[in-house]
Amino acid sequence: MRNFVAGGLSAAAALLAGASAQAAQPAEWEMNFQPAATDIMHQITWFEHYTLWFIVPITLLVLFLLAYCIIKFRASVNPVASRTSHNTLIEVIWTVGPVLVLLFMAVPSFQLLTAQYSPPEEAKLTVKATANQWNWDYEYQTEDLLSFNSAVLTDADRAGLGKEDTGVYPRLLAVDNEMVVPVNTMVRVLVTASDVIHAFAMPAFGLKTDAVPGRTNETWFKVEKEGIYYGQCSELCGKDHAYMPIAIRVVSQAQYDTWFAAAKADLPGANKALMAEIGSSNKVAVAGK
CATH class of the missing domain: 2.60.40.420 (Cupredoxins -  blue copper proteins)
Structure with missing residues (x-):
């Protein structure tokens, strides 16, 4: 048993050493970015995770609204189509909402862009x-x-x-x-x-x-x-x-x-x-x- 554990630890150590040697490269079925090796890449990775907090809820909301409209307003349930032309509250929401979302995404986006074009020190x-x-x-x-x-x-x-x-x-x-x-x-x-x-x-x-x-x-x-x-x-x-x-x-x-x-x-x-x-x-x- 001890030999088995020791062998496993040695294999793991060798794997880690090999990983440090080969560093970053594409991997099969990779869904995320490669491991960050620079401060800029750390910021890019953070920004990607940050934007997902907006993208995922918005995607789910749109999917829910589509399904809701398809089911609730199908022809078999509503043989006479609604003649509603507008709704002030809805129009305010879908105008102000996206503006706020874009604002929250734009500020860190411009900060990242500035960092990419602003080296923190002189090149050696x-x-x-x-x-x-x-x-x-x-x-x-x-x-x-x-x-x-x-x-x-x-x-x-x-x-x-x-x-x-x-x-x-x-x-x-x-x-x-x-x-x-x-x-x-x-x-x-x-x-x-x-x-x-x-x-x-x-x-x-x-x-x-x-x-x-x-x-x-x-x-x-x-x-x-x-x-x-x-x-x-x-x-x-x-x-x-x-x-x-x-x-x-x-x-x-x-x-x-x-x-x-x-x-x-x-x-x-x-x-x-x-x-x-x-x-x-x-x-x-x-x-x-």
């Missing part, structure tokens, strides 16, 4: 994301410029890149080279495109910005926890639109500094070293519970 890192059909170019706007391409991970490349675990690197979402950023750091993203209109979207960050040729749009995020986060191009951009994922790996500041220093000379080697360090850290976490 700027990355330019250029969309192509059908991949992304990332340029780190630092003194020592680092740039690389990020494309969907093919099955043939999994073994060579050490990304055979489809739980952490899911099909059609994983990429060959992730954008790497430090945790709890304000990151500015300059979004543009080289050909047609795309969109840079990361659900766990509450982030979606159009990538328009000839124009640079600016967005930002500050991630609260480490892990890999997956998004996709969210603007129809051609035949391979569904094969244009976005992957952002969030690591500690020390891990980021080490990766960045190595990536300038050897990006594949830096990625493998970072993955090995993260893997060893997860094993230590599981062993130590």
Whole structure:
């Protein structure tokens, strides 16, 4: 019995470690948003729950009124139709009621919109994301410029890149080279495109910005926890639109500094070293519970 319990605890710990490694990605039959990884996404999640307190009662009320009218005023019960043309009280209610509802929804909506366009602090890192059909170019706007391409991970490349675990690197979402950023750091993203209109979207960050040729749009995020986060191009951009994922790996500041220093000379080697360090850290976490 003890062995069974110990085995169960170990499996649970491994599952938690794996979950922290893969972070947020789409799940089957998912009805809610992905777990929030930024303050903006927490606000979006709150606003969604808040609006449901209005949407659900209104939907049920309309359904009740429709059913009531269908049953009470059916032809078999009322062979002579009512000639009522208006009712002042009802007209006041259905005018004032929606105005109040819209007011209660508009105020937090404008507050959220303002927060999305008002970073609370200056960015410590700027990355330019250029969309192509059908991949992304990332340029780190630092003194020592680092740039690389990020494309969907093919099955043939999994073994060579050490990304055979489809739980952490899911099909059609994983990429060959992730954008790497430090945790709890304000990151500015300059979004543009080289050909047609795309969109840079990361659900766990509450982030979606159009990538328009000839124009640079600016967005930002500050991630609260480490892990890999997956998004996709969210603007129809051609035949391979569904094969244009976005992957952002969030690591500690020390891990980021080490990766960045190595990536300038050897990006594949830096990625493998970072993955090995993260893997060893997860094993230590599981062993130590």
